[in-house]
Amino acid sequence: MANPMVRTLLTRGVPLLLLYAVVLAGLNLGLIDDYLMATIATLCINIVLAVSLNLITGFTGQFSLGHAGFMAIGAYTTGLITIAVPTVPGFIAGLLAGGLLAALVGFLIGLPTLRLRGDYLAIATLGLAEIIRILLNNVEFTNGAAGLAGIPQMMDWNWFFILTVGSVLLIRNFLRSSHGRNAIAVREDEIAAESIGVDATRAKVLSFTVGAFFGGLAGGMYASYFYFIKPDTFGFLKSIDILVIVVLGGLGSLSGSVIAAVLLAAISTVLQQFTAVRMILYALLLVIIMVFRPQGLMGSREVSLRIVGRLFTRKPTEPDEPEATR
Amino acid sequence: MEQLAQQLINGLSLGSIYALIALGYTMVYGIIQLINFAHGEVYMVGAYVGYACMTFARLGFFESLLIAMVVCGALGVVIERVAYKPLRDSTRIAALITAIGVSLLLQYTMMAFVGADVRTYPALPDYLTASFHIGGVVISAQSLLIIGTSVLLMIALQFIVHRTRLGKAMRAVSMDADAARLMGINVDNTISFTFMLGSALAGAAGVLVGVYYNSINPLMGVLPGLKAFVAAVFGGIGIIPGALIGGYFIGAAETLVSGYFSSLYKDAVVFAILILVLIFRPAGLLGKNVREKV
Numbered sequence: 001m002a003n004p005m006v007r008t009l010l011t012r013g014v015p016l017l018l019l020y021a022v023v024l025a026g027l028n029l030g031l032i033d034d035y036l037m038a039t040i041a042t043l044c045i046n047i048v049l050a051v052s053l054n055l056i057t058g059f060t061g062q063f064s065l066g067h068a069g070f071m072a073i074g075a076y077t078t079g080l081i082t083i084a085v086p087t088v089p090g091f092i093a094g095l096l097a098g099g100l101l102a103a104l105v106g107f108l109i110g111l112p113t114l115r116l117r118g119d120y121l122a123i124a125t126l127g128l129a130e131i132i133r134i135l136l137n138n139v140e141f142t143n144g145a146a147g148l149a150g151i152p153q154m155m156d157w158n159w160f161f162i163l164t165v166g167s168v169l170l171i172r173n174f175l176r177s178s179h180g181r182n183a184i185a186v187r188e189d190e191i192a193a194e195s196i197g198v199d200a201t202r203a204k205v206l207s208f209t210v211g212a213f214f215g216g217l218a219g220g221m222y223a224s225y226f227y228f229i230k231p232d233t234f235g236f237l238k239s240i241d242i243l244v245i246v247v248l249g250g251l252g253s254l255s256g257s258v259i260a261a262v263l264l265a266a267i268s269t270v271l272q273q274f275t276a277v278r279m280i281l282y283a284l285l286l287v288i289i290m291v292f293r294p295q296g297l298m299g300s301r302e303v304s305l306r307i308v309g310r311l312f313t314r315k316p317t318e319p320d321e322p323e324a325t326r
Numbered sequence: 327m328e329q330l331a332q333q334l335i336n337g338l339s340l341g342s343i344y345a346l347i348a349l350g351y352t353m354v355y356g357i358i359q360l361i362n363f364a365h366g367e368v369y370m371v372g373a374y375v376g377y378a379c380m381t382f383a384r385l386g387f388f389e390s391l392l393i394a395m396v397v398c399g400a401l402g403v404v405i406e407r408v409a410y411k412p413l414r415d416s417t418r419i420a421a422l423i424t425a426i427g428v429s430l431l432l433q434y435t436m437m438a439f440v441g442a443d444v445r446t447y448p449a450l451p452d453y454l455t456a457s458f459h460i461g462g463v464v465i466s467a468q469s470l471l472i473i474g475t476s477v478l479l480m481i482a483l484q485f486i487v488h489r490t491r492l493g494k495a496m497r498a499v500s501m502d503a504d505a506a507r508l509m510g511i512n513v514d515n516t517i518s519f520t521f522m523l524g525s526a527l528a529g530a531a532g533v534l535v536g537v538y539y540n541s542i543n544p545l546m547g548v549l550p551g552l553k554a555f556v557a558a559v560f561g562g563i564g565i566i567p568g569a570l571i572g573g574y575f576i577g578a579a580e581t582l583v584s585g586y587f588s589s590l591y592k593d594a595v596v597f598a599i600l601i602l603v604l605i606f607r608p609a610g611l612l613g614k615n616v617r618e619k620v
Contacts, residue, residue: 061419063418063419063422065426109601112605113604113605116608119361119418119422120608122361123361123555123559123604124600124601124604126552127556127598127600127601128597128601130593131594131598131601134591134593135594137590138590138591236548243423243426247423251419276437276438276442277438279430279433280430280431280434280435280438282430283427283428283429283430283431283433283434284431286423286424286426286430287424287427287428287431290413290416290420290421290423290427291409291412291413294413294416294417294420
């Protein structure tokens with residue numbers, strides 16, 4: 001295995017393909033019923049949401065409380081477009097349009113508020129998400145508070161797999177690019193970053209816009225799988241849900257976000273019936289983690305698929321290249 | 327014209343409540359630069375304490391108000407000591423997330439105890455339900471009560487901040503905590519005292535809003551809390567008179583929008599004001615732009 005490309009493909013690709021095949025087989029053999037598939041769908045959506053919010057909050061250090069707002073934009077755009085054009089190209093166009101529209105709104109709100117230091121972005125995004133929810137509740141073409149029904153269900157496991165893995169990979173590569181490095185520098189020390197020539201505002205706006213895009217994409221995935229959306233789904237609590245995943249997994253750890261999403265999906269399946277208890281638990285979790293371990297469970301460490309991959313390639317001797325997102 | 331006057335009087339009552347909550351936000355921000363997201367929940371607890379006093383203990387309005395203020399003041403100190411104090415030296419993001427955690431914790435713990443149902447505030451005694459007609463404008467004794475109580479509390483606050491030793495310590499800590507410590511001020515106690523004052527005001531606002539809207543529920547603190555925060559940002563966060571101006575402005579804006587346009591959009595307008603303020607005057611109406619030094 002001299003060729004590093006082949007090795008990477010094997011170590012990273014094999015476990016992923018195995019996961020894909022297992023779920024596919026489960027679906028075909030009827031081992032995965034609708035309920036379990038819905039849980040998997042929610043899990044995939046939460047992974048995309050958490051990883052994109054982690055880019056904004058964990059890696060760039062900007063506190064956003066309105067991720068559900070971007071999700072709402074994506075969900076409604078995808079929903080409306082696929083209702084109008086109920087084909088696969090229409091669906092792809094809807095997803096892209098949803099992501100781009102969310103990115104545009106993120107850019108427009110980020111540009112003025114990210115120039116400021118401090119917590120203004122948190123408040124502005126919170127306000128923005130509320131405005132979006134109120135507008136969706138009251139305008140005609142989204143069918144108001146009753147919600148948008150009858151969205152053609154285009155999402156299946158293939159799409160979930162492609163979109164989720166694709167999103168995580170794209171965000172990871174973004175973070176390893178010079179733009180991502182700038183973002184991390186800004187998080188560590190904005191003044192120091194600026195003094196070595198990083199345009200802090202630019203870096204923040206870029207991360208925020210990219211994060212908003214994937215937030216919108218996740219919304220589109222949600223709309224297309226659950227084929228019914230209503231504005232209250234995308235309220236303040238949804239933003240908090242996403243934040244809990246990011247914080248639990250570690251601010252600045254992509255794999256942490258993925259692990260935390262799986263963990264919390266399991267917890268909330270168990271606590272399905274007890275909403276109040278679940279929320280008390282979430283709240284306690286937030287406070288306790290912040291008081292005792294403010295960097296989250298994983299901190300900024302990453303777990304690579306290579307660990308799983310080594311089981312297949314049986315070549316544990318080579319030293320790892322330094323992890324990127326440290 | 328009459329309608330305008332009527333709306334403005336309603337706005338004044340609502341604005342008083344927002345101003346009382348906004349004061350707590352602004353004082354806490356002024357002293358430890360933390361957006362205390364749990365502040366709206368302290369106000370909710372105040373409303374429930376007032377409700378319990380009036381319904382179960384059959385106390386009068388003013389006794390209930392006082393008890394709610396004491397309970398909320400104590401709650402504020404507990405929150406500060408347990409959740410915020412350990413985080414004073416960590417990142418701002420950690421403190422903010424904790425504040426949100428505390429806020430959710432209070433909401434859902436309250437919900438677990440009293441249920442999610444809306445509860446109706448008991449009727450006020452006769453002398454508080456009267457109303458006066460001036461021209462075509464109706465002024466209820468209830469709104470006079472709300473405005474009067476808030477103004478009295480604000481005067482008391484002004485007195486405490488500017489005329490007492492503790493107030494002086496508060497101002498000193500908010501200017502420079504390290505320098506204040508060197509001058510022999512007990513910074514921890516001063517911060518707790520600030521939380522106590524702010525939370526007591528929020529508790530009072532809770533009882534007043536129970537009287538104003540007549541109904542309370544465990545999630546009632548979320549929106550007024552956010553709006554009061556908008557009010558604080560509007561006036562210039564950290565500046566006490568700014569919170570008053572912001573509170574009354576937001577109250578008036580909200581009632582005018584529901585009176586002339588549609589009550590569906592009143593919340594959206596408040597948040598739009600926030601975003602406009604952040605874009606055009608991020609330091610707020612009375613704020614000064616401070617350059618950051620390395």
